Amino acid sequence: MTDDQKNLARRMVLGAAGAAVPMTLAQQSAQAQQQPPAANRDGPAVLADPRQKYPRPPFPRQEQPWPGLASRMDPKPDHGETSYRGSNRLAGRRALITGGDSGIGRAAAIAYAREGADVAINYLEAEEEDAAEVVRLIREAGRKVVAIPGDLRQEEFCTRLVEQAARELGGLDILVNNAARQTAQQSIADITTEQFDSTMKTNLYALFWLTKAALPHLKPGSAIINTASVVAYDPPASLFDYAGTKAAIIAFTRSLAKQLAAQGIRVNAVAPGPFWTPLQPSGGQQPDALPQFGAQAPLGRPGQPAELAPTYVLLASAEASYTTGDVQGATGGQPNS
Numbered sequence: 609m610t611d612d613q614k615n616l617a618r619r620m621v622l623g624a625a626g627a628a629v630p631m632t633l634a635q636q637s638a639q640a641q642q643q644p645p646a647a648n649r650d651g652p653a654v655l656a657d658p659r660q661k662y663p664r665p666p667f668p669r670q671e672q673p674w675p676g677l678a679s680r681m682d683p684k685p686d687h688g689e690t691s692y693r694g695s696n697r698l699a700g701r702r703a704l705i706t707g708g709d710s711g712i713g714r715a716a717a718i719a720y721a722r723e724g725a726d727v728a729i730n731y732l733e734a735e736e737e738d739a740a741e742v743v744r745l746i747r748e749a750g751r752k753v754v755a756i757p758g759d760l761r762q763e764e765f766c767t768r769l770v771e772q773a774a775r776e777l778g779g780l781d782i783l784v785n786n787a788a789r790q791t792a793q794q795s796i797a798d799i800t801t802e803q804f805d806s807t808m809k810t811n812l813y814a815l816f817w818l819t820k821a822a823l824p825h826l827k828p829g830s831a832i833i834n835t836a837s838v839v840a841y842d843p844p845a846s847l848f849d850y851a852g853t854k855a856a857i858i859a860f861t862r863s864l865a866k867q868l869a870a871q872g873i874r875v876n877a878v879a880p881g882p883f884w885t886p887l888q889p890s891g892g893q894q895p896d897a898l899p900q901f902g903a904q905a906p907l908g909r910p911g912q913p914a915e916l917a918p919t920y921v922l923l924a925s926a927e928a929s930y931t932t933g934d935v936q937g938a939t940g941g942q943p944n945s
C-alpha cells in the first residue's frame with residue numbers, strides 16, 4: 609500500500625467508527641472533561657470543535673464564600689496550566705496583573721510568563737492558596753514573580769502596589785486592571801450601600817488609582833488592558849451595579865486611549881462573555897442560575913480562562929501597535945457591541 613492508500617484506509621476506519629457509534633454532545637463533553645485539550649507539539653495544530661472543547665452545562669450546584677477559589681470549583685477551570693505555549697512575544701516585559709490568582713487574570717499571568725515577561729500579581733489574602741499556584745507556574749516558566757496581596761478598595765494600597773511592583777520588577781510596561789467585584793441581586797432594593805460602594809471601589813476607583821500611579825513608570829510602547837464585560841452592552845437585571853461599572857470601564861478605556869496616544873501608550877479593554885471562574889459561584893450568579901451558566905451563549909457553554917489568554921497577550925504585545933481604544937470580545941457568539 610502507498611502512504612496515500614494507508615491514510616485513506618485510516619480515514620475510512622475512523623469514519624466508519626464515527627458513523628457506527630455517534631456520540632451525543634453530552635458524551636463528547638464528558639469525554640472532553642476527562643481529556644483536557646493537549647497541545648499537539650509535533651503535528652499540525654489540534655482542530656478542536658469549540659462546542660466540545662470544554663465542559664458544557666449543566667454544572668453541579670455549588671457556592672463558595674466571596675472571593676472564592678479556583679481550586680474549589682467543579683469542574684476546575686482551565687487557565688492554560690498544561691496547554692499554553694509561549695513564543696517570546698513579551699520577552700523582557702514587566703507586567704502587573706490585578707486578580708492574578710485565579711480566572712482570567714491567572715490565565716493572563718501564565719501566558720505572559722511563558723511569553724517571557726516578569727509578572728507581579730495582586731489578590732486578596734483569602735486567595736493565597738490560588739496565588740501560590742500561580743507563583744509556582746510563573747517560576748516554572750523561568751520568570752520572576754512578585755506576589756503582592758492587598759485590598760484594592762484603598763487608594764493608599766493601590767499606590768503602594770504599583771510602586772512595589774515597579775521596584776521589584778525593575779520597571780513596568782504592562783498594567784492589567786482585571787480585579788472585580790460582582791454580586792448578583794434580584795432587585796435594586798437588595799443592593800446595600802456597602803455592596804454598591806465595594807463594587808464601585810474595586811471595579812472603577814482601583815482602575816483610576818492604579819492607572820494614575822502606573823503612568824510615571826510607563827514608557828512609549830507600554831500597554832494598559834482593562835477587563836470590561838459583555839454586560840456593558842446588555843446589562844442583566846441582576847447585575848445593576850456591576851454592569852454599570854463595566855460600561856464605565858469601556859468609556860474610561862476609550863477616553864484614556866485618546867489621551868495617552870500622545871505618550872505612545874496603548875489602552876484597550878477585553879469584554880468577555882460568560883467565563884467559568886470563582887467570581888460566579890462566590891456571589892456573581894444566583895446559586896440557582898449557576899448550573900446553566902453559559903448555556904445561553906450560541907456555543908452552548910461558558911468560556912474557560914485559557915481561551916482569553918491569547919487576547920491579553922496580543923493587546924500587550926508590540927504586534928498590536930496600531931490597536932488602541934479598542935474593546936476585544938470573546939463571548940461564545942453573544943452580541944458584543
Ligand code: NAD
Nearest residue numbers: 707710711712731759760786787788835837882883885887
Ligand atoms: P476571579 O474571581 O477569578 O477574579 C476576580 C479577582 O478580583 C479575584 O481573584 C480577586 O483577587 C480580585 N478582587 C476582587 N476584589 C478585590 C479587592 N477588593 N482587592 C483586590 N483584589 C480583588 O474572576 P474572573 O471572572 O476571572 O474575573 C476577572 C475579570 O473578568 C473581572 O474584571 C470580571 O468582571 C471580568 N469578567 C468576568 C466574566 C466571567 O464570566 N467570569 C465575564 C466578563 C468579565
Ligand code: MG
Nearest residue numbers: 676709710735
Ligand atoms: Mg481569585
